[in-house]
Amino acid sequence: MNKKFLTMGCISSLSLAMYSGCSDSTSDLYNPANPFGEVNEESSSSVANAGAGDEIVVSSDSESATSSATATSSASLNLSSSATIAPNSSATIAPNSSATLASSSSNGTKPSTNSSSSATPTIQSSSSTTSQQVNENTGNRPVITYAASGATATNAGNCVTVTGGTVTIKCGGEYDFSGNYSGNDAQILVNTAKTDSSVYLNMRGLTLSNTADAPIYIQKASKAFVVAKNGTTNTLSDGSTRTKTYNYTNDNGEAKTDTTGACIYAKDDLTIKGEGTLVVKGNYNNGIHTSNDLKVKNGLITVNAKNNGLKGKSSVEISGGTINITTTEGDGIKSDTEDAADLASGKGSIEITGGEITITSAFDGITAANAVTVANGESTSPTIKVTAGGGHSCLSDPTSNTGSTGGRGGMGGFPGMGGSSCSPTESMKGIKGDSSITISAGIIDINSRDDGLHSSGNITVSGGTITIATDDDGVHAEKALYVKDNANISVTLAYEGMESPDMHFEGGITSVITTDDGWNAAGGTSTTTTGGNTGRGGPGGFGGGFGPGSGSTGKLTVTGGYHYIYVGTGDTDGVDSNGDITISGGVIIVECRMNGGMGGMVDSDGTTNISSNAKLLGFGTNNSEEGTQYSVSFNTNNYYGTSSIAFKPSFSGNKMVSSVGQPSAISSVSGMTKTCFGNSTDRCVYTK
Known part of the structure; x- marks a missing residue:
């Protein structure tokens, strides 16, 4: 007698009764003659070509169990190319017929099937005393129908x-x-x-x-x-x-x-x-x-x-x-x-x-x-x-306030001090990942009472288009923030645009509109206290707060990308670090309407290094603590900058910061490359 061997690694003696496949896919029809699901093509060929009298041995790689079936001329076991074990039109698999299917468990005990060819066979697992019926009533999977009286089931067996x-x-x-x-x-x-x-x-x-x-x-x-x-x-x-x-x-x-x-x-x-x-x-x-x-x-x-x-x-x-x-x-x-x-x-x-x-x-x-x-x-x-x-409900749009008073006071903040966050005590954040947030694709729109993106660890954005409106921080990472590659982030309203003790802008396009600081490299711990406006007003606090005694430190690095920062009136900073600032590349536009306190367009409590390789233009209504400052009157009708960068401001003032030399009004931006921030069509920078 010839022997054909079929290896089936997914067979378990506990799952013979209703096994419908080894994969997670579903089929439209449950096949009771294929309780084992998929098999490999080699095994399929061997079984399909078995002749009368051939013994087909089915072995389990995982449990060393074997099952055997003897195919006769009146009842053969056929396996099609689609890996389905099914009896042919004249065959019925039954314990008392000439084609038998017996399963043995790993302990060598063979489960028995005692029924006539017209009855539903019962497969007994050696590892369990519970009988389970194979659903052979019609060849369909079990169907459960609910009605007013309850449920009824067909093709159910003992399952x-x-x-x-x-x-x-x-x-x-x-x-x-x-x-x-x-x-x-x-x-x-x-x-x-x-x-x-x-x-x-x-x-x-x-x-x-x-x-x-x-x-x-x-x-x-x-x-x-x-x-x-x-x-x-x-x-x-x-x-x-x-x-x-x-x-x-x-x-x-x-x-x-x-x-x-x-x-x-x-x-x-x-x-x-x-x-x-x-x-x-x-x-x-x-x-x-x-x-x-x-x-x-x-x-x-x-x-x-x-x-x-x-x-x-x-x-x-x-x-x-x-x-x-x-x-x-x-x-x-x-x-x-x-x-x-x-x-x-x-x-x-x-x-x-x-x-x-x-x-x-x-x-x-x-x-x-x-x-x-x-x-x-x-x-x-x-x-x-x-x-x-x-969604956000208490911050006012700073771009609509053209007066000289400070931003919204928030919960106890004072006008003229930038206002404080009015976010709730409960966590109502858009996306929060305690260890990290990593975004490399997608379209994300967040409207939140609390931070838009928040992590107790790192946040890395390298792709996708993100729009955030919030009553607190747009993006907040308690360890480090990385913006690079094809990131596109637009914070349309926030208390602070982006905040982290370690900030890295390596690429992408970003835009923030805030009632307090635009970028704030703060939150790290320091053994010594530093000066500057480093504190952060809480409920009943003083808006931007006072720096001495805060003990906070930070580091901000810009090496690439296109970035726009708009901050409202009060004690507000465009680019702020409680430590060092290093800008060696990229394009940065800052619009700062600070009219009280200290800081301005660029503020650092450590060392500030701005390379001529970077293109930085700042527009302000007050002096900037850092950066090369120029007394240049500007308005909303003209572009200002140099031959390598130009921008049309959204308010009028008389203080500018530039890393590319003396700025002035630009008569034409023809021949320059236009890059717009967020969804805006008018807040765009032109560069060469």
Whole structure:
């Protein structure tokens, strides 16, 4: 007798009953004759060419288990080129027929299948005493339909238990759901072994409202997928309170007690996908939550949640989809593991590489305990719009104030001192990454009560187009800020435009309009106190504050890029550092309307070095502490500068700073290169 060998590394003796494939993809039809999913082409050829009497030996690389089937002339086991094990038109795989399929576990004990050819066979795993039926009723995957009386299931075998409106999934595989049901038992509960295959919950027009709990609860699974099928609308809502607790044993034999904390609530990895529509209403707490990794692939997804919209405690990855999130008491997208080992391994992070995301959040729009990354995906670039904390509401546009008094006083600040930030005590930031924020692509629009971009570590922007309006800092990094390459950042309104103790402008195009400092290199610690206006006014404070005793230090370096800074009236600085300033390249335009205090267009508490290789033009209404200053009267009708740089100011004054020699009115900018800042068509610099 000839032998054909088939290696199948993805076979587990615990997952024979409902195994629908080794990959994460879904098919439209569940094939019970292919419980093992994909196989390699070499194995496919060997089985397909097996003749009568050939013994086909199936071996598992991972568990050293073997299964054998004998093909006879009346019942053969065929494997097509698409890697599907299916009986031919005249064959039926049954324990009592001439074609048998037996599986042995790693301990050598072979599970038995005792049924007639017309009955549904039962496969017994040697590692479990629970029988599981293979779904062979019609050849289709299990179908669960909800109606007013509850749920009914077909093709379910022993993998599905239905009690009223509660459907319990006990095997890996694909399951179709449709219908409409509301009640305190309206729930899909998944409890499968982690060694089993992935579970796919295919939504094919389902409205499920649980009045007391979560409509979807992934208690235990290898991986779970919620799939909104194309052309369907699926709506899930949960109860506003919780009284029920769940007691179960995990795969480690540990007793667990759990209460669902979201409308879609998962304890293991969860993926949301599909080309249909998914509407999630989280009335109790979060909208979609997993204690592990959350992925969103595609689909039209709307989440309305009391607390957080999307939460993956270990991580969140979004690569596509049109996602609309609204929260009334929480954050938009969140990853917040506190485990030190997880954080060290990169968990607690959010990565966005695609999709159109709109967030209206009560608090932070996007927040991660570790890193936030926004980058290009394989074929798309993400679009993100965030309104956090209701958006900015208390700062006035400094460009509209043409008087001589100071900026808005804020919460206790004094007119004439630049005003203080009026941001709230709660965190209502646009994007927050505790360890870092890295942005290399995408279109990002942030309107926030608190900082637009905020990190307790570093912020690096090398690409993308970012627009920020806020009542506090536009961009704030507590360790270092890097702007380079193709970054395009426009802060249309902020208390301070960009702030970090270590600032590096290496390229890109930036624009900031602020009521206080434009760039502020501050926040680092120093063993000695320094002079200058280094303090920062808090609630009831003195706006820009007074420097002596602050102990803050900073460093600012510019080597390239095009940068525009506009600061309002009061004790305001355009470019400010509590340490050194080094400008060796790039193009910088500063419009500073300071009319009180110290500082001006350029202010440094350390050493200031401005190279002639850099093109710096400053326009002011008061003296500048640093830079080469000229007494040049300017107005809004003419361009001013030199033969290498020219700019038309937005207000009138009589003080200018220039790194390229004596500035004057320029009669023509013909032949010069025009670069505009932000979305402006009139705030543009001309250079040669």
